[in-house]
Amino acid sequence: MFGCTYGTLFQTSVAGGSYQEGLTVHLQGVPPGLSITEAEIYEALLTRKPGQSELASPRREPDVPVIYSGVNAADTMPGFKNKGCTNGTPMVILIPNLDRHFEHIEQYQSTNRTPRPGHASYASYVKYGEWDDAIGAGFFSGRYTSTIVAAGAVARRILKQHGIEVFAYVKEAAGVRASDISHDAARAKVDAFRAVRKAYDPIYDWVFASGRITPDMRFLQKMAVLAELERDLIAIQDAAKPIDAQAIRNEYGIHPTMNCPDVDAAFEMEKRILAIRDEGDSSGGLVEVVATGVPGGMGEPVFRKLDGELGRMMSIGTIKAVEIGAGYAVKDMRGSECNDAIRAKDGNVYFESNNAGGITGGLTTGQPIIARLAVKPTPTIAKDQKTIDKVSRENTVLSAVTRRDPTIVARVWPVAEAFTALILLDHYMQHLAYRALWTKQA
Numbered sequence: 001m002f003g004c005t006y007g008t009l010f011q012t013s014v015a016g017g018s019y020q021e022g023l024t025v026h027l028q029g030v031p032p033g034l035s036i037t038e039a040e041i042y043e044a045l046l047t048r049k050p051g052q053s054e055l056a057s058p059r060r061e062p063d064v065p066v067i068y069s070g071v072n073a074a075d076t077m078p079g080f081k082n083k084g085c086t087n088g089t090p091m092v093i094l095i096p097n098l099d100r101h102f103e104h105i106e107q108y109q110s111t112n113r114t115p116r117p118g119h120a121s122y123a124s125y126v127k128y129g130e131w132d133d134a135i136g137a138g139f140f141s142g143r144y145t146s147t148i149v150a151a152g153a154v155a156r157r158i159l160k161q162h163g164i165e166v167f168a169y170v171k172e173a174a175g176v177r178a179s180d181i182s183h184d185a186a187r188a189k190v191d192a193f194r195a196v197r198k199a200y201d202p203i204y205d206w207v208f209a210s211g212r213i214t215p216d217m218r219f220l221q222k223m224a225v226l227a228e229l230e231r232d233l234i235a236i237q238d239a240a241k242p243i244d245a246q247a248i249r250n251e252y253g254i255h256p257t258m259n260c261p262d263v264d265a266a267f268e269m270e271k272r273i274l275a276i277r278d279e280g281d282s283s284g285g286l287v288e289v290v291a292t293g294v295p296g297g298m299g300e301p302v303f304r305k306l307d308g309e310l311g312r313m314m315s316i317g318t319i320k321a322v323e324i325g326a327g328y329a330v331k332d333m334r335g336s337e338c339n340d341a342i343r344a345k346d347g348n349v350y351f352e353s354n355n356a357g358g359i360t361g362g363l364t365t366g367q368p369i370i371a372r373l374a375v376k377p378t379p380t381i382a383k384d385q386k387t388i389d390k391v392s393r394e395n396t397v398l399s400a401v402t403r404r405d406p407t408i409v410a411r412v413w414p415v416a417e418a419f420t421a422l423i424l425l426d427h428y429m430q431h432l433a434y435r436a437l438w439t440k441q442a
Contacts, residue, residue: 012026033086036153112135173285209432228326316373319416320373320374323372324356325358373416375409378406
């Protein structure tokens, strides 16, 4: 596979599959001196992982990351305090698969001759033939997106140190659309959602809060803890604190598992998603990503304009469209409506609107970047679907029996957030390098 790396100065390479031993993230361009822990990376991963509610697949992968390389094992000399900090070499993060059971493998084996309509299972068989990793959809499973989220946790941390913040949320699900609110209000709700997910996550408590895994431990010591976690995974997760959705709503003003800033819409989304699920079907939605603090002038015309790069989020398996700013609505606007008037006050430039989504000519304007991603319904549904036997090429019917999400939208927002951070950090590094080379006039 030749498409598993993204970036110029900040490069992300990913590997692994749904039922392989695990997944791998390889980062080049991580600056030295960054102190980031597995617990911090896990806080991003826990918002994406399955098995947390009726809105997600019942697979219970804990998604505990292990930093394998790229950080100093000890202070490098007397007087230096650089233990655990990045050292400028490639950073590798491992995400072992711990919830793999033979009965699930058997389910895939029994249905793998009949590809799922709407899924990559037919096209991947055409590409890779009998060697296609079809157990759990392999690299075409949503499982691989954990690698993007892990990489994005590192990128978001670096960007935040430079005043750039990236956050995402569900804007629409199963036909229910959230009302518009300010970016500050939305970010506060997203932050509250992260805090609640962490507070109610049994894996965080068992692995990190308890001190079972710490940055001081060696790799094999961490593996021993993960082996214990794999053995007792279900019991640990079943011992989680019960979630009282109404109490969380009253205290935090959020839905506990649907990251939508409009709490009324979030509860209605859940209701509609579950109703569609109970009909044996699935549903899609819309994710919105916002980036603030981005300096003007970022982007590399012609072939790597920033809005074009954000379009790369079509690489997320379930995404079928990406729009920037007003997006598709521009087709119905006049120029006088679509154009963002530019004004100045006290020597500072500002815009009266942001239909451009913070990007014109492929370059940032200094306004917030706004991107929305259209999420298709989950291909695996309970209803029988017309398909073929991909080996004999005879018509048949698929009755799905594998674990699945009733919707992907509730879990894909952290992926969009992370992918956006990877794109922005890569371009921010290029932007700084380019500006550093400006010739100063005598």
